Amino acid sequence: DVKVTQSSRYLVKRTGEKVFLECVQDMDHENMFWYRQDPGLGLRLIYFSYDVKMKEKGDIPEGYSVSREKKERFSLILESASTNQTSMYLCASSLNKRGQYFGPGTRLTVL
Amino acid sequence: GQQLNQSPQSMFIQEGEDVSMNCTSSSIFNTWLWYKQDPGEGPVLLIALYKAGELTSNGRLTAQFGITRKDSFLNISASIPSDVGIYFCAGQLAGANSKLTFGKGITLSVRP
Numbered sequence: 001d002v003k004v005t006q007s008s009r010y011l012v013k014r015t016g017e018k019v020f021l022e023c024v025q026d027m028d029h030e031n032m033f034w035y036r037q038d039p040g041l042g043l044r045l046i047y048f049s050y051d052v053k054m055k056e057k058g059d060i061p062e063g064y065s066v067s068r069e070k071k072e073r074f075s076l077i078l079e080s081a082s083t084n085q086t087s088m089y090l091c092a093s094s095l096n097k098r099g100q101y102f103g104p105g106t107r108l109t110v111l
Numbered sequence: 112g113q114q115l116n117q118s119p120q121s122m123f124i125q126e127g128e129d130v131s132m133n134c135t136s137s138s139i140f141n142t143w144l145w146y147k148q149d150p151g152e153g154p155v156l157l158i159a160l161y162k163a164g165e166l167t168s169n170g171r172l173t174a175q176f177g178i179t180r181k182d183s184f185l186n187i188s189a190s191i192p193s194d195v196g197i198y199f200c201a202g203q204l205a206g207a208n209s210k211l212t213f214g215k216g217i218t219l220s221v222r223p
Contacts, residue, residue: 004153030209042213043154094209096209097141097203100201102153102155102156105152
């Protein structure tokens with residue numbers, strides 16, 4: 001079974017803090033994705049990566065950056081957290097042209 | 112970005128009933144996926160469809176990839192209380208580099 005894990009299930013941070021969200025997959029997938037999910041807005045793609053050290057902007061990259069130094073690990077960074085980044089963050093991974101497998105999510109609250 | 116169309120937003124059914132939900136788009140997709148999400152959890156992949164006309168089952172769930180490649184449906188037979196959750200469809204466009212387009216989901220409630 002594919003396993004995608006995320007470093008925290010719940011996180012509370014203060015405005016202006018730097019926040020790191022980590023995601024690890026154990027199935028040697030090439031592609032990894034970061035989404036945020038908000039009520040009424042559905043899943044929105046922040047960034048994705050199709051190879052180590054490669055990254056591409058998704059639909060809402062502003063205020064975020066990512067890092068992929070190893071194939072199994074994809075990090076999402078909020079350089080200076082703001083209250084409008086309070087959300088559920090979901091990581092996913094996939095093989096090329098196959099379904100994406102999601103982690104359990106991190107519910108981030110920025111105060 | 113583009114969204115897939117899923118409606119209604121919520122469905123209420125009686126335990127034991129069958130339920131069908133569909134997902135439509137104005138674009139052609141090469142892959143259709145169905146996910147279920149429980150509250151506070153990540154979406155779980157239920158069924159993946161890779162070929163137009165394909166009909167695939169996973170237990171009490173059956174999904175089909177529409178012939179026009181612009182739609183898909185999911186059927187749940189003999190519903191049980193643990194079927195409660197949000198059901199999302201997702202599609203992959205040709206050349207989309209594995210990116211998915213998602214529907215907003217249908218919240219399913221099952222009355223015992």
